[in-house]
Amino acid sequence: MRASSNNIHVTGSERILDEANLANVFNELVCRALSSHIKPDSISINVEKIEHDAICYAESLDIKTVKSPTTESAEKDAKKLLEANGIKTEIINQAFNLLRIGPAAGGSNMRGAIIMDIDTGKRIEPDTKRGVRVSRIDYTDAARKSIEKALLMHDIFHHRVIDAVAIATKVCRREETIAELCWSDNPDYTTGYVASEKSGYVRITNMKEKGSSRGGRVFFVNPEGLSLNDYINYLERQPVIINKIGTVYGS
Numbered sequence: 001m002r003a004s005s006n007n008i009h010v011t012g013s014e015r016i017l018d019e020a021n022l023a024n025v026f027n028e029l030v031c032r033a034l035s036s037h038i039k040p041d042s043i044s045i046n047v048e049k050i051e052h053d054a055i056c057y058a059e060s061l062d063i064k065t066v067k068s069p070t071t072e073s074a075e076k077d078a079k080k081l082l083e084a085n086g087i088k089t090e091i092i093n094q095a096f097n098l099l100r101i102g103p104a105a106g107g108s109n110m111r112g113a114i115i116m117d118i119d120t121g122k123r124i125e126p127d128t129k130r131g132v133r134v135s136r137i138d139y140t141d142a143a144r145k146s147i148e149k150a151l152l153m154h155d156i157f158h159h160r161v162i163d164a165v166a167i168a169t170k171v172c173r174r175e176e177t178i179a180e181l182c183w184s185d186n187p188d189y190t191t192g193y194v195a196s197e198k199s200g201y202v203r204i205t206n207m208k209e210k211g212s213s214r215g216g217r218v219f220f221v222n223p224e225g226l227s228l229n230d231y232i233n234y235l236e237r238q239p240v241i242i243n244k245i246g247t248v249y250g251s
């Protein structure tokens with residue numbers, strides 16, 4: 001589902017389903033679009049057939065929370081985590097600067113993610129206005145119920161966490177990815193995250209000031225032996241379903 005207002009992206013969501021469940025989920029996706037922070041004037045739902053054999057299954061990243069009291073401390077916490085994943089401070093600073101000012105040309109948000117080379121800090125996604133959009137991800141029904149239950153138990157339930165854990169799991173399970181940095185462009189949602197295979201999915205509170213509509217995603221990649229086409233093809237086209245939930249830790 002893609003929803004926009006005045007041709008500007010408002011929200012999107014993905015599901016991988018059996019045919020029998022299609023109609024029910026249409027309703028859910030339209031409700032999701034209509035309850036966004038900006039009322040969309042266009043909602044598109046696109047349905048594509050996926051072959052069963054093409055699906056990969058994955059266990060979701062462990063979920064942890066760092067309670068940072070201010071944007072400054074959140075930035076420090078995120079930077080520490082990224083450094084612990086072997087990314088140089090100047091490259092991390094570059095990623096933060098981009099997300100703080102708006103990563104697309106002219107300082108606006110992107111629909112997709114930046115791909116950043118960890119050696120040079122160069123953006124290598126082919127379209128720096130749109131970015132690369134991770135697609136074809138979902139949970140089995142049992143795994144979705146299980147993550148909902150665990151998040152509720154730790155009082156951190158939000159549909160954004162469920163969607164973002166799926167994206168981060170798909171991205172970080174790929175060996176080219178060193179880590180991901182993200183915070184939402186929704187002005188009311190200020191919790192961001194750093195994710196990696198090594199660190200898990202680490203929620204960090206107060207990653208941006210409330211009321212700010214700047215946000216984005218950066219995938220830090222190792223350029224050694226990288227085939228950018230294969231990597232992007234995996235992110236956009238490979239169906240991945242989460243069938244097991246990693247540990248969800250309390251804060």
Ligand code: AMP
Nearest residue numbers: 110111112113132133134184185216217
């Ligand atoms: P959100 O957390 O949905 O507010 O998304 C924050 C930012 O992440 C957006 O502004 C986009 O730049 C980027 N983004 C959202 N969804 C995706 C996706 N499926 N794949 C890659 N980047 C995304």
